[in-house]
Amino acid sequence: MPRIVYRHQPATRFIVSAIGEPGQRQFFLQIKSEVGINAVTLEKTQVMALTERFEELIRELRRGKMASLDEINLTPTEDNDPMELPIEEDFRVGVISISWEENLVVVNIQAATEDDELILDDVDFGPDLIIATLRINQIRGFCERAKRIVNAGRAACPFCALPVDPLGHLCPRANGYRR
Template sequence: MPVVHRFDPPDRFVPGTVGEPGSRTFFLQARSGTQLTSVSLEKQQVQILGERIAELLDELITSDDARSTVPAVTPVAMIDTEPLEQPIEEEFRAGTITLSWDGDDERVVIEVFPVAEVEIEVPVEAAEQDLIELPIEEPEPEELLLVRMSAAMARSFAARAESVVAAGRAPCPLCGGPLDPQGHLCPRANGYRRSTTL
């Protein structure tokens, strides 16, 4: 049985970062009372999760699946700009993340599973004949983060995810790549160094 870090509902569930732009570490952090769980993940995972949550909520607004009101924007009382809570102790690194809607309880459900490291043993005969079509059985995760939250909290999470992702390095106006404080070698400028003063 995996260890389940369950928050149903959390007092707080937010994405956040530690470090300077260009070398930030991204986290999902859930708190309920004194229970605090932090899971590290990639910037793209934060961005996609925020976008998918916003899309799910927008779909619920136009459907009959939600009996209560699903907010179209973040309620003012739910806006959270506070930093991550201390201590930030990584429980695991996020791999697969699932998102669903529980219509009975009217909760957005997020499950975060750790990165699975699967070792594959290939029989010598199969390797010699390039017959590597073996079914891969992923091991049961040792732990997971389970968050069940209201639509209003989910809308707040999506808005914060967008702002956290956007708070990184400014994009180069020519190539779109991230600009470091000292600039970068821009492929659209024939390798000339572009600076952040553009």
């Protein structure tokens, strides 16, 4: 199938947001640049994994001295504004890859497929793809926002750590009694 490639090089906005009530939220990534705007849906676990990988990348860049201290120590670019409307889902996220190229973080976001294999070698065919280039302070700001968004969900049970619904939950550590 022909592939649509959206290029945000450089991206002026790279945020995560969620719509809905805790326990039933839909997570979105919104990426914007001079050429346009894209919104893709993803799972909460993907948001958490992306945040962890970004933080790991920053640690490795600092440790390996691959980025200047000036760049690493820039104040995070926090974007606390809501997503821009209208929110039109371009695709559901399947695979995300992150690389460090020419002093920029390159994020490839590919649409979900049955086998979720990242296809970068064939530009013309494959699932839709978003390529975004970001500075370190942008990904640090992304991480701060992502943590707030993820933590705004349901509270964890103090006994089993599973999410607690507003009406409580059947706790496995309490032999099925409602907590």
